[in-house]
Amino acid sequence: MTQPVRFLADDGFELHGTLHGDAAQAQTAVLLAPAMGVPQRFYADFAQWLARQGHLVLCFDYRGIGASRPPSHRTLRGFEADVSTWAERDTAAALRFLESQAADGAPLHWIGHSLGGQIVGLVPGHERVASIVTVGCGSGYWLQNAWKLRVYVWWLWFVICPIVMPLAGYFPGRRLKKIGDLPYGVMRQWRRWCLHRDYLMSEGGARWRERYAAIRAPLLSLSFTDDEYMSAANTASIHGFYSGSEKTMKRIAPADIGARQIGHFGFFRKRFEATLWPQVGQWLARSA
Template sequence: MEAFEFKAADGFALQGRVYGNPATCRSAVLIAPAMGVPQRFYADFAEWLAGEGHAVVTFDYRGMGESRPAQMRHSLRGLEATIDTWAQQDASAALAWLDAQVAKEVPIHWLGHSLGGQIFGMVPNRERAASVVTIGVGTGYWLRNAAKARAYVWWLWFVAAPLAMKLYGYFPGKRLKKVGDLPLGVMQQWRRACLNRDYIIGVGGEKMRSDYAAVRTPILSLSFTDDEYMSARNTADMHAFYASAPREMRRIAPQDIGAKRIGHFGFFRERFADSLWPQVSRWLTLATAR
């Protein structure tokens, strides 16, 4: 693993890591993180995927993980960022860096966890990706969240988030032990999206809807029956926005692979290196051969 710094188009300095050997890789993979999840969470999976012959890049959105400015270690008040910023500036810059520095002659694949799969249609240079893998991706529309999550998200969207943002000028998720610290604009936009039947696309308007519908990149979706946030309806609704893209939808129950639990975050745990991870590697091999 090698750490590197790159810059978004607006000059914001971001931090990433590259795994594997770009000189010998057969393809390159960009891992786009979930909301509030630092890139280090994906390290075990990235190392494994690199061992399968892929160069893998992880990164942190601005304000998250290693891309959190030093002067904002204790508060994100004043950091201007929205989900649009993360997609159109940060993720786009990570994809451009991967294209220029690693994958000059090999295919690039986008692997998005939760938010990282939701935003693919918002990324301006998304056409560089030869395929997409989504892990635990659905809309965040709260009335279609998994049943067990609805009381929690009601409390989050109608009580905790509005009060915390008003008091602190950002969302202090670490203090509340919910999601993680998020910039004010990100949390405001995410809240609006989760209260909208059409999620981020409903908030973004007709241009965003047409951008998603125009995506033709093949998509593999892996979702899980015990995901504590995403219901089967969430997952189906989100991928329906990619109306022109070939989609292979796999919904996996823990018992299908001899596990007790997978959940929203479990896929990236090393214990699934022999069961779930090879599904991605096989998809990438087939997508690279196209």
């Protein structure tokens, strides 16, 4: 069962998502928080698989992305949003909406891909989450990125962004074939984080550190040795902020599951339904 849905952030912005599963039958509810610039449709196969396991799953688009990009914005020039907005307003609204649709008493779980696993502590209401799964999640600090990526990100952060963004008024990633279109404020804030060793904590300081350290939900991290973006150092760095959570860290090589490649996005491909997806299914079953 798949149902397109709309819900409002606390500032009145209309967000679009998709509910997968039967709310009347599902015993648990899962929020699937996307990576930077990745539309919700990318996660549909995995969400439908989770629904068949008995979960109610909400996928959604941050404002300015996918179905949550207003028709009035052919480009994102002048569109106001940053990563904090995505976390504090959009993801918080998605969590509230999912909770309103789930059966009374159904535990809430969080699956975050990349950015979706970085922002948990910034989201109001995250205290209601029973467990967290991060997939391909790391800090984003550019000098810890996978070494093959460092020339690319140097070019991105120090050449492309400073030149292109003031001219376009947003990050025209679709035309550049890099990441995807992003609001100016999102790219500006993300760039600032990525250039600092402490990543997002360089902005939030002690206040944000305390919020992450206060998280007590058990956490499963799935990272991959061939991730073209996130190194082992990136992964260790971001999960270090979740200092109060009991963590299970799994770093998987393609050969471990008889595959040639997984990478940053591969986990959500249908070809891993029999090998990688059950690792999350088993975790959710134990955490229910």
